[in-house]
Amino acid sequence: MGExxxxxxxxxxxxxxxxxxxxxxxxxxxxxxxxEKTHAEAEKARLDALLDGAKREDD
Structure with a gap:
């Protein structure tokens, strides 16, 4: 039987x-x-810019 x-x-x-x-x-x-908060925001902005720069554009 179960418990x-x-x-x-x-x-x-x-x-x-x-x-x-x-x-x-x-x-x-x-x-x-x-x-710490401003550093985290700056790091997030840097990563977002890096990601946007790596996007490929289609014709």
Whole structure:
């Protein structure tokens, strides 16, 4: 026979794990200094420009 699972506890545990991952992502995104944010934006702009420069144009 299978294991008996309390669905309320399973749902709450799933939601709690999702909240922890969301909190970790928010800490990583919003817990940076202004210098780090501007550096990341500049790096993203550089990579976007590099990608746009490598596009092939069709006739």
């Amino acid at each position: 008996i699972v309390n669905l309320n506890r399973a749902r709450k545990a799933r939601d709690k794990a999702a909240a922890k991952t969301d909190a970790a992502n928010n800490r990583a995104a919003h817990g940076r200094t202004k210098v």
